[in-house]
Amino acid sequence: MPEQNLKSVLESVYDGQSPTKADLEHLLAHNDRDSARQMVRLADKIRSRYVGDGIVLRGIVEFSNVCENTCAYCGLNRYNRNLPRYRMTREEILQSVNDIAEVGIKTVVLQSGEDICLNPFWLARVIEDIKDEFNMAVTLSVGERGTEEYRLWRQAGADRYLLKIETTNPALYGFLHPGMRLENRLRCLSDLKSLGFETGSGSIVGLKNQTCADLAKDMLFFKKEDFDMLAIGPFIPHPHTPLADEPQGDLGLTLRMLSMTRILTMDAHLPATKALGVAGSSDAVVLALAAGANVVMLNFTPPAYKKFYEIYPGRESSASSPDRTIRELENIANRLGRNVSYSRANSLKDRNNNVLRKQTLVKEN
Numbered sequence: 586m587p588e589q590n591l592k593s594v595l596e597s598v599y600d601g602q603s604p605t606k607a608d609l610e611h612l613l614a615h616n617d618r619d620s621a622r623q624m625v626r627l628a629d630k631i632r633s634r635y636v637g638d639g640i641v642l643r644g645i646v647e648f649s650n651v652c653e654n655t656c657a658y659c660g661l662n663r664y665n666r667n668l669p670r671y672r673m674t675r676e677e678i679l680q681s682v683n684d685i686a687e688v689g690i691k692t693v694v695l696q697s698g699e700d701i702c703l704n705p706f707w708l709a710r711v712i713e714d715i716k717d718e719f720n721m722a723v724t725l726s727v728g729e730r731g732t733e734e735y736r737l738w739r740q741a742g743a744d745r746y747l748l749k750i751e752t753t754n755p756a757l758y759g760f761l762h763p764g765m766r767l768e769n770r771l772r773c774l775s776d777l778k779s780l781g782f783e784t785g786s787g788s789i790v791g792l793k794n795q796t797c798a799d800l801a802k803d804m805l806f807f808k809k810e811d812f813d814m815l816a817i818g819p820f821i822p823h824p825h826t827p828l829a830d831e832p833q834g835d836l837g838l839t840l841r842m843l844s845m846t847r848i849l850t851m852d853a854h855l856p857a858t859k860a861l862g863v864a865g866s867s868d869a870v871v872l873a874l875a876a877g878a879n880v881v882m883l884n885f886t887p888p889a890y891k892k893f894y895e896i897y898p899g900r901e902s903s904a905s906s907p908d909r910t911i912r913e914l915e916n917i918a919n920r921l922g923r924n925v926s927y928s929r930a931n932s933l934k935d936r937n938n939n940v941l942r943k944q945t946l947v948k949e950n
């Protein structure tokens with residue numbers, strides 16, 4: 586793409602009024618090096634200015650892999666009979682949270698499959714215990730649930746909730762999630778926001794039948810909904826799913842989508858996702874951090890369970906201990922002129938006055 590055209594498209598995308606689906610699609614589809622470099626440079630500048638230079642650490646505990654759903658891409662789907670299932674006890678979860686607190690991390694993500702036997706009152710009690718003992722930010726990621734359950738967990742002290750939209754294309758959503766409807770996921774996201782959760786969403790890149798137009802629509806959705814957090818990761822095929830023979834999502838496309846999401850949403854927290862690390866090794870994590878990401882999640886699930894949280898293959902072999910990961914991240918941070926941050930990293934959405942500062946960035950770039 587000629588440099589001037591790219592610049593004007595980036596300017597229109599960056600000017601909150603007028604990103605068009607066609608512009609975004611065009612940017613995603615363009616994979617020449619110069620365009621990608623310009624995009625990354627702008628995303629990195631915006632990241633530095635709006636969320637700072639900290640690489641924020643969060644700890645995740647995958648407390649159950651029991652799942653009722655049949656998502657076509659996910660190894661936890663209930664038809665995967667090869668996977669031993671587990672549920673951690675309250676005491677085990679608190680022990681893992683203690684491990685997180687001991688390294689100085691101030692936010693825990695509690696994630697699980699969608700277990701209809703999950704007792705909402707039990708989870709509320711776990712949240713209360715974490716708040717009482719550790720005073721950490723608590724993020725939940727337990728899927729689609731009813732409004733009253735979300736309310737209960739919010740009242741118990743949960744601060745944040747992650748629920749990726751995965752794709753905004755209703756037909757593709759239906760194909761990938763048998764028995765589920767996009768409207769219900771939208772209802773969940775709307776409930777979560779109304780209840781005052783800091784809310785995260787995101788997409789999988791490279792799903793079967795997904796187009797750049799679909800991804801462009803996803804980004805417009807992110808912008809419109811003004812999410813606090815957004816996770817963009819590549820599809821990784823799992824051998825015991827209907828998508829076993831599909832190719833892995835393209836890393837370049839995933840990174841372009843990440844950069845564009847940073848440019849569009851400016852101050853959302855964006856992780857360098859685990860899926861990027863698995864699909865493209867630790868280099869992909871560095872590339873993601875240089876292309877707009879500012880968060881890394883460290884896994885504190887006990888080793889006895891971690892190997893069974895197999896949403897896609899390769900997670901276990903790519904895993905290193907939290908201490909070692911932190912040391913590696915410190916080296917990466919040094920190389921990038923950044924720092925490893927132990928802050929709670931609350932949402933920045935209500936604090937920034939973006940309008941004035943954004944004017945100059947594209948021109949400087």
Ligand code: SAM
Nearest residue numbers: 658659697698726727728749819820821896897
């Ligand atoms: N049940 C909760 C939910 O759906 O939000 C949390 C657990 S779910 C396993 C966490 C995330 O894993 C999903 O949002 C999805 O994007 C991701 N995931 C699952 N299978 C994947 C795959 N094969 N490739 C990439 N991401 C995958």
